[in-house]
Amino acid sequence: MKTLQRPEVHTPLPGPKAKEVLARDERVLSTSYVRPYPFVPEAGEGVWIRDVDGNVFLDLMAGIAVNTTGYAHPRVVEAVREQAARFSHVCFSDFSSEPQVSLAERLDRLAGGGFRVYFGNSGTEGVEAAVKVVRYHTRRPYILAFTGAFHGRTLGSLALTSSNSKYRKGFAPLLPGVVHVPYPHPYRPPFGAKPEDAGQVVLDYIAHLFKTKLPPDEVGAIFFEPIQGEGGYVVPPQGFLPALQELARRHGILLVADEVQTGSGRTGRFLASAYEGLDPDIVILAKGLASGYPISAVLFKEELSSWPPGAHGSTFGGNPVAAAAATATLDLLEEGLMQNAYEVGAFLREELAKLQDDFPRLGDVRGRGLMIGLDFVKDPGTREEDPELRDRVAEAAFAKGLLTLPAGPSTLRLSPPLVLSRAEAALAVELLGEVLRELA
Ligand code: PLP
Numbered sequence: 085m086k087t088l089q090r091p092e093v094h095t096p097l098p099g100p101k102a103k104e105v106l107a108r109d110e111r112v113l114s115t116s117y118v119r120p121y122p123f124v125p126e127a128g129e130g131v132w133i134r135d136v137d138g139n140v141f142l143d144l145m146a147g148i149a150v151n152t153t154g155y156a157h158p159r160v161v162e163a164v165r166e167q168a169a170r171f172s173h174v175c176f177s178d179f180s181s182e183p184q185v186s187l188a189e190r191l192d193r194l195a196g197g198g199f200r201v202y203f204g205n206s207g208t209e210g211v212e213a214a215v216k217v218v219r220y221h222t223r224r225p226y227i228l229a230f231t232g233a234f235h236g237r238t239l240g241s242l243a244l245t246s247s248n249s250k251y252r253k254g255f256a257p258l259l260p261g262v263v264h265v266p267y268p269h270p271y272r273p274p275f276g277a278k279p280e281d282a283g284q285v286v287l288d289y290i291a292h293l294f295k296t297k298l299p300p301d302e303v304g305a306i307f308f309e310p311i312q313g314e315g316g317y318v319v320p321p322q323g324f325l326p327a328l329q330e331l332a333r334r335h336g337i338l339l340v341a342d343e344v345q346t347g348s349g350r351t352g353r354f355l356a357s358a359y360e361g362l363d364p365d366i367v368i369l370a371k372g373l374a375s376g377y378p379i380s381a382v383l384f385k386e387e388l389s390s391w392p393p394g395a396h397g398s399t400f401g402g403n404p405v406a407a408a409a410a411t412a413t414l415d416l417l418e419e420g421l422m423q424n425a426y427e428v429g430a431f432l433r434e435e436l437a438k439l440q441d442d443f444p445r446l447g448d449v450r451g452r453g454l455m456i457g458l459d460f461v462k463d464p465g466t467r468e469e470d471p472e473l474r475d476r477v478a479e480a481a482f483a484k485g486l487l488t489l490p491a492g493p494s495t496l497r498l499s500p501p502l503v504l505s506r507a508e509a510a511l512a513v514e515l516l517g518e519v520l521r522e523l524a
């Protein structure tokens with residue numbers, strides 16, 4: 085496929101072939117699948133993806149922050165081909181092999197050292213494994229998490245998820261012992277606080293809980309996202325996470341960074357936790373780690389590795405083909421993609437913020453690297469969320485050949501492949517600007 089300069093939409097959306105696939109999909113697939121707009125891919129290259137009708141889209145969502153190196157990166161394709169031609173499975177829970185061992189060594193180094201690694205297949209599996217490490221090691225019954233958090237949808241991780249009650253409705257009872265506190269959203273601070281106090285009121289609230297109902301020495305861990313993803317791409321105020329870490333240390337509580345969405349270079353650093361010099365006890369990676377191949381990695385400090393053989397495992401976890409794709413992805417990240425995410429991300433945020441002058445209902449532009457949220461409001465004064473406007477922007481962007489995704493109540497998330505160039509970012513801003521002008 086030739087490298088294209090601009091999106092090309094030349095059929096009504098969905099086009100006839102997409103329509104046909106979607107009609108069959110509707111008859112046979114689980115009704116739990118969401119289809120935010122009728123996009124049916126066929127093949128892609130870099131940040132460009134063609135649908136089954138030949139329409140070409142500029143991808144600003146990367147399959148929910150997964151396609152780190154873009155579509156069909158030749159180095160990832162080659163790594164997959166080579167490993168698939170050797171062996172694609174022997175069950176890593178039972179037998180060791182080199183691709184996974186070298187990936188674990190690499191992840192340990194990238195995360196700062198001193199970790200052991202457990203491999204799974206998905207983010208939620210990573211979270212489940214982390215919960216089990218915490219339980220087994222601390223034997224403490226409680227876990228602290230944040231409202232607005234998304235940690236997955238299996239029954240254990242679902243108990244930690246609280247970004248939208250629709251994820252939980254109908255599935256109770258969940259894992260007991262999970263206590264939620266508000267996330268310090270600087271744009272919409274909890275407890276009616278001023279933006280500059282958003283972090284402190286949450287810390288005060290945790291201290292209040294510890295005094296009144298939650299014995300801190302019975303809390304095993306605090307699970308947090310360094311930037312809330314599904315909750316709306318919310319960056320906590322500077323200093324909040326270090327203070328949270330200090331509080332956790334004081335009570336012997338483990339700090340678990342869910343970097344499933346923020347990790348693997350998306351924010352311009354390998355871990356978003358690095359922005360505030362955090363030293364989490366456990367780090368969970370998945371999503372973008374292998375550019376679309378299913379793998380998750382739980383990194384936990386050496387001293388937490390007290391469980392015996394068989395205490396946890398998985399048939400497919402640590403699949404060697406996915407591990408090879410992850411290693412190729414990490415090579416590319418270290419050779420420049422992480423830096424690109426940092427630089428193009430900063431440029432993109434700056435340019436997007438300029439759109440606020442003509443379109444004040446784009447209330448907030450936030451994020452780090454190529455993890456950027458656009459928060460739409462009914463009125464910039466009240467900052468009241470406007471989910472309908474956000475959805476209209478996503479639909480209009482799709483019609484223009486831009487793929488985006490909603491996150492949280494009123495945020496449009498941009499999480500493009502990290503190969504996005506400055507010129508492609510400028511084009512994305514130009515097209516989003518057109519969408520906003522048309523909607524104004
Ligand atoms: N944790 C975070 C922060 C996520 O964003 C997600 C998915 O969106 C998950 C966990 C769950 O990952 P998966 O969908 O691979 O199970």
